[in-house]
Amino acid sequence: MLFDGLDIREASSAPVARANPAAKLAVATVISVALILTVDPVTAGVALALELAALPWCGLSPRNLLRSSWIILLGAVPAGLLTLFFGVDSGTTLLGMGFVSVTQGSLTSAVAITLRILAIGLPGVVLLATTDPTDLADALAQNLHLPHRFVLSALASLRLVGLLAQEWQTLTMARRARGFDRGRYLHQVFALLVIAIRRGTVLATTMEARGFGVDAPRTWARPSRFSRFDLLVVLGGLGVAVAATAAGLLAGTWNLVLA
Amino acid sequence: MNTPWAGPRLFAAGAAVAVALAVYLIGLPEGTSLFGTPLSDLTLPTALFVATAGVAVTASTARAGRWRVVDIVTASVLGVAGGLVFAVWNAASTPLRDAMVPPASAIIAGVWLFPAVLGALVVRRPGAAVYTELVAAVLSALVGNEWGFATVWYGLVEGMGAEVVFALLLYRRYGLPTALFAGAGAGVAVGLLDSLIYYPETLGAGGKLAYVLIATASGVVIAGLGSWLLTRALASTGTLAPLASGRSAERV
Numbered sequence: 001m002l003f004d005g006l007d008i009r010e011a012s013s014a015p016v017a018r019a020n021p022a023a024k025l026a027v028a029t030v031i032s033v034a035l036i037l038t039v040d041p042v043t044a045g046v047a048l049a050l051e052l053a054a055l056p057w058c059g060l061s062p063r064n065l066l067r068s069s070w071i072i073l074l075g076a077v078p079a080g081l082l083t084l085f086f087g088v089d090s091g092t093t094l095l096g097m098g099f100v101s102v103t104q105g106s107l108t109s110a111v112a113i114t115l116r117i118l119a120i121g122l123p124g125v126v127l128l129a130t131t132d133p134t135d136l137a138d139a140l141a142q143n144l145h146l147p148h149r150f151v152l153s154a155l156a157s158l159r160l161v162g163l164l165a166q167e168w169q170t171l172t173m174a175r176r177a178r179g180f181d182r183g184r185y186l187h188q189v190f191a192l193l194v195i196a197i198r199r200g201t202v203l204a205t206t207m208e209a210r211g212f213g214v215d216a217p218r219t220w221a222r223p224s225r226f227s228r229f230d231l232l233v234v235l236g237g238l239g240v241a242v243a244a245t246a247a248g249l250l251a252g253t254w255n256l257v258l259a
Numbered sequence: 260m261n262t263p264w265a266g267p268r269l270f271a272a273g274a275a276v277a278v279a280l281a282v283y284l285i286g287l288p289e290g291t292s293l294f295g296t297p298l299s300d301l302t303l304p305t306a307l308f309v310a311t312a313g314v315a316v317t318a319s320t321a322r323a324g325r326w327r328v329v330d331i332v333t334a335s336v337l338g339v340a341g342g343l344v345f346a347v348w349n350a351a352s353t354p355l356r357d358a359m360v361p362p363a364s365a366i367i368a369g370v371w372l373f374p375a376v377l378g379a380l381v382v383r384r385p386g387a388a389v390y391t392e393l394v395a396a397v398l399s400a401l402v403g404n405e406w407g408f409a410t411v412w413y414g415l416v417e418g419m420g421a422e423v424v425f426a427l428l429l430y431r432r433y434g435l436p437t438a439l440f441a442g443a444g445a446g447v448a449v450g451l452l453d454s455l456i457y458y459p460e461t462l463g464a465g466g467k468l469a470y471v472l473i474a475t476a477s478g479v480v481i482a483g484l485g486s487w488l489l490t491r492a493l494a495s496t497g498t499l500a501p502l503a504s505g506r507s508a509e510r511v
Binding site: 123199 | 338390397412461
């Protein structure tokens with residue numbers, strides 16, 4: 001089922017998996033920003049190699065890793081092939097057929113693009129596959145001090161995903177009982193949206209009735225702590241970004257993508 | 260309503276104008292270029308944009324006021340609904356995307372932009388476009404898709420693209436033209452992101468321009484017009500009664 005990924009997050013004892021979600025978020029952010037700035041095989045390759053080296057501490061079994069990252073491979077490989085065949089040509093031609101041509105330049109770009117998408121994607125895979133949404137919300141509100149009304153409302157709405165699946169079933173049965181034939185999916189989707197918004201407004205009233213959203217200081221049932229180890233994780237991510245950028249600069253392949 | 264230009268708001272608007280003035284006086288660097296245009300040619304437009312957007316955003320905080328709980332929850336619900344649409348669409352559109360070579364593939368980009376415009380049209384609060392799109396993008400990433408964590412950045416920037424339009428109109432206009440412009444804003448944002456992050460070497464300057472234009476057109480039609488029609492249909496069911504958009508709906 002499509003939405004299984006939301007629930008299957010077995011508790012892991014691996015150090016990085018247990019780190020504060022805010023720390024994992026910071027790592028994913030730093031690495032993706034460093035890699036978005038440039039398209040070159042050295043920077044992306046070094047970043048990917050370092051990430052793979054850190055993987056044993058992330059608590060993802062090979063099966064689990066494959067299950068949550070195959071979809072990134074699905075995006076990275078076609079992007080590389082597109083660049084290979086249709087990319088801006090430069091250098092010696094290796095293979096040419098009409099307007100499709102493979103050159104030294106487009107081969108390098110293709111490798112760079114594929115490595116880059118993988119290196120940007122991997123920290124996100126680890127973050128999303130090892131983090132429970134509730135823990136993430138706690139960390140966002142308590143450690144990063146994002147507005148708690150927004151964070152907790154988003155978390156509450158996330159619970160609607162399961163409920164909406166049930167509602168969809170009910171709607172299908174109700175429509176069949178009234179003699180609507182199948183196939184008018186857009187109408188049913190609209191009905192589902194109306195139900196979702198109604199549920200949302202009732203939910204809001206209930207939350208307010210229990211004191212949600214008042215200006216008094218908030219207390220937390222699940223305290224989220226940012227320990228010294230979490231700081232170490234953040235520094236590790238920063239190290240990967242710096243090392244990859246330094247390698248790219250030393251090799252002379254680093255180039256600002258906007259230029 | 261007390262005067263909008265007092266205290267921190269006056270300071271923030273003044274700072275935006277000062278930054279814009281500094282950009283204009285110093286000028287953007289001549290060496291680097293964006294799509295073949297030297298950045299220095301973009302000095303005046305950039306300065307204008309910084310000044311207008313800064314003033315508009317600060318001014319809007321005076322009137323549009325604080326989000327109520329029902330606004331937040333409704334925007335979250337719309338974001339979750341958008342995220343579910345994304346999850347289905349991400350999987351369903353894969354063959355379609357593989358069949359089309361960029362820049363033509365930008366034509367379906369609008370589907371990923373509709374929560375931004377829809378959220379702002381329904382809730383009518385500053386930041387609604389960014390928030391709704393961000394929630395949708397986070398859910399899309401949590402369910403799992405081929406872009407992974409980058410989805411969250413995309414959501415943030417696409418939401419900003421739509422948000423700028425509502426901010427420039429001081430969060431006072433929510434008609435069809437506004438919706439179309441907001442869809443266009445989000446389309447420009449996603450077009451720039453895609454052509455810079457996914458196809459920096461695939462497309463030349465002309466190809467990138469075409470990609471941005473096609474993405475913008477897609478944003479106008481699918482996200483802009485689509486969200487406006489959807490908001491009207493939702494309002495006519497009476498579901499939006501507790502919200503600002505429901506109060507201005509025509510009674511049946």
